[in-house]
Amino acid sequence: xxxxxxxxxxxxxxxxxFTLVSLELIYVLTNLLKKGNEAKAPENLFNAGEVDLFxxxxxxxxxxxxxxxxxxxxxxxxxxxxxxxxxxxxxxxxTKEDKFQxxxxxxxxxxxxxxxxxxxxxxxxxxxxxxxxxKVLVDTANPVKRNKYDRSQITYA
Amino acid sequence: xxxxxxxxxxxxxLLHLHPPRINAQAIKYTRTFxxxxxxxLLFVLLFITGMLLRFIYVPSxxxxxxxxxxxxxxxxxGELLRNMHYWSGMLLVIVSFLHVIRVxxxxxxxxxxxxxxxxxxxxxxxxxxxxxxGYLLPWDQLAYxxxxxxxNMLSYIPVIGETLASLVRGGTEVNEGTLLRFYHxxxxxxxxxxxxxxxxxxxxxxxxxxxxxxxASKKEMVKTNPxxxxxxxxxxxxxxxxxxxxxxxxxxxxxxxxxxxxxxxxSKAPWYFMGFQELxxxxxxxxxxxxxxxxxxxxxxxxxxxxxxxxxxxxxFNSAVxxxxxxxxxxxxxxxxxxxxxxxxxxxxxxxxMQDLPVLITTGLLPIVIYVAPTYGFLxxxxxxxxxxxxxxxxxxxxxxxxxxxxxxxxxxxxRGEGMHLFA
Numbered sequence: 001x002x003x004x005x006x007x008x009x010x011x012x013x014x015x016x017x018f019t020l021v022s023l024e025l026i027y028v029l030t031n032l033l034k035k036g037n038e039a040k041a042p043e044n045l046f047n048a049g050e051v052d053l054f055x056x057x058x059x060x061x062x063x064x065x066x067x068x069x070x071x072x073x074x075x076x077x078x079x080x081x082x083x084x085x086x087x088x089x090x091x092x093x094x095t096k097e098d099k100f101q102x103x104x105x106x107x108x109x110x111x112x113x114x115x116x117x118x119x120x121x122x123x124x125x126x127x128x129x130x131x132x133x134x135k136v137l138v139d140t141a142n143p144v145k146r147n148k149y150d151r152s153q154i155t156y157a
Numbered sequence: 158x159x160x161x162x163x164x165x166x167x168x169x170x171l172l173h174l175h176p177p178r179i180n181a182q183a184i185k186y187t188r189t190f191x192x193x194x195x196x197x198l199l200f201v202l203l204f205i206t207g208m209l210l211r212f213i214y215v216p217s218x219x220x221x222x223x224x225x226x227x228x229x230x231x232x233x234x235g236e237l238l239r240n241m242h243y244w245s246g247m248l249l250v251i252v253s254f255l256h257v258i259r260v261x262x263x264x265x266x267x268x269x270x271x272x273x274x275x276x277x278x279x280x281x282x283x284x285x286x287x288x289x290x291g292y293l294l295p296w297d298q299l300a301y302x303x304x305x306x307x308x309n310m311l312s313y314i315p316v317i318g319e320t321l322a323s324l325v326r327g328g329t330e331v332n333e334g335t336l337l338r339f340y341h342x343x344x345x346x347x348x349x350x351x352x353x354x355x356x357x358x359x360x361x362x363x364x365x366x367x368x369x370x371x372x373a374s375k376k377e378m379v380k381t382n383p384x385x386x387x388x389x390x391x392x393x394x395x396x397x398x399x400x401x402x403x404x405x406x407x408x409x410x411x412x413x414x415x416x417x418x419x420x421x422x423x424s425k426a427p428w429y430f431m432g433f434q435e436l437x438x439x440x441x442x443x444x445x446x447x448x449x450x451x452x453x454x455x456x457x458x459x460x461x462x463x464x465x466x467x468x469x470x471x472x473x474f475n476s477a478v479x480x481x482x483x484x485x486x487x488x489x490x491x492x493x494x495x496x497x498x499x500x501x502x503x504x505x506x507x508x509x510x511m512q513d514l515p516v517l518i519t520t521g522l523l524p525i526v527i528y529v530a531p532t533y534g535f536l537x538x539x540x541x542x543x544x545x546x547x548x549x550x551x552x553x554x555x556x557x558x559x560x561x562x563x564x565x566x567x568x569x570x571x572x573r574g575e576g577m578h579l580f581a
Contacts, residue, residue: 033327033338063418064418066417082418086309087305087309087310088306088330089305089420089424090419103423104302104422105577106577119437121441121442
């Protein structure tokens with residue numbers, strides 16, 4: 001424990017002050033940069049349209065709202081974020097191949113948002129879907145992270 | 158200039174930068190290739206061109222791209238100005254990198270130069286950060302997606318990644334806040350920091366009695382002014398001329414205005430980060446972005462503090478053995494890295510073969526083992542074959558790391574096309 005012996009009262013106080021001042025500066029700077037980074041945005045419900053507009057087994061793009069509305073074969077709804085979970089590029093739906101593909105690194109996802117091809121390792125983020133008065137409402141402010149698709153994520157009419 | 162007064166003033170000013178007399182070996186061009194000086198000159202050029210660009214540039218989502226277009230089309234010599242800033246910035250990254258390599262291989266980082274090696278690495282980091290923050294400013298598709306990719310890479314750092322990424326971006330995605338933030342880093346904080354660290358860097362060079370020389374026993378001294386100063390002037394003027402001619406001939410890239418709804422295919426990080434992006438294609442992000450870079454940086458910082466080494470300060474590659482080892486390590490790294498890249502593209506696919514295992518093992522540990530095990534074998538082999546000492550082995554390892562990164566950068570930026578497929 002050689003290095004402990006080297007610490008004197010004087011050097012200890014000096015180091016303590018330096019550490020405190022540095023921590024203070026880091027704290028202030030982080031808080032400065034955090035601006036505009038609120039924990040949870042208020043709900044922003046986007047009205048996608050009437051339930052009957054969407055056919056089973058089809059995918060509908062809402063590119064300005066950054067999501068794809070996927071209506072599954074059994075009539076359930078999933079709102080999938082267009083943001084690739086690998087490095088954040090914007091995915092596109094390929095109708096021919098029936099899958100989502102990322103133009104940046106060729107990750108692919110199925111209609112549930114599950115990974116079909118790496119390098120992505122996580123399923124596409126979801127936006128909460130609610131159905132009120134036969135209208136599909138998507139909360140575009142609060143994407144939900146998930147690792148894999150499971151049935152509880154589906155919203156039924 | 159003829160007046161003795163002016164001349165004296167110049168000589169006196171130079172004494173702040175250089176000693177009055179200097180070892181004749183130290184000013185041979187091939188000793189340093191003038192890389193440190195060129196980097197400093199590029200910094201000054203970037204400062205001047207950057208100051209001028211600030212008169213036109215508007216750091217906002219709406220104004221940024223249009224102000225660049227205005228600069229290029231309406232302002233007299235506007236395009237030349239932007240090109241010069243752009244190419245100087247790119248050249249600065251290359252020159253700084255070469256400078257790091259030069260001091261490392263000529264054994265100029267040990268003993269009294271230890272501290273300066275650390276400051277040099279800090280400067281290298283600041284140079285890359287400056288270039289990266291400047292990359293976003295044109296607000297075109299190239300800039301937008303390169304920065305999106307890069308900041309998303311950060312989010313893979315365990316525990317603090319997500320927070321760090323949104324701290325850098327100022328939100329969940331790249332937006333106007335990010336632009337403003339990068340603008341302030343690029344034109345304010347980073348240059349200021351660099352001036353401080355550069356001052357320390359220069360001062361420590363003088364404190365270590367100048368650059369290293371191959372044979373310290375030869376003590377023939379020459380006058381700094383004019384012997385060194387003239388060489389510096391020739392190199393500086395040559396560089397400026399070259400930059401101007403190059404900037405007149407080759408335009409800095411500018412794609413369409415940034416559009417968050419459409420990613421171009423392929424989207425790539427800035428070229429000096431392409432090594433990382435390439436690594437990410439083969440490896441779990443936790444490893445590629447965090448574990449590997451942290452280990453490599455720690456190793457680089459630690460090098461001059463390794464004990465019981467047989468350092469020949471100032472001698473290129475330390476010895477004849479060191480030279481051989483460096484060449485063999487470079488060849489090994491080129492061949493082996495290429496093999497791994499092509500192999501993982503077409504043959505190896507652990508994730509599909511072993512779907513039950515967690516991804517951390519299949520895409521994290523396994524690729525590391527596949528790279529490290531043969532490399533370890535290779536290092537043992539050359540150690541025994543060439544009877545290398547500790548310092549030569551460090552050189553071999555650094556050579557493999559650097560060459561590996563260069564190969565990945567090369568493959569990532571030049572051999573990958575649409576969908577990031579090889580040879581597409």
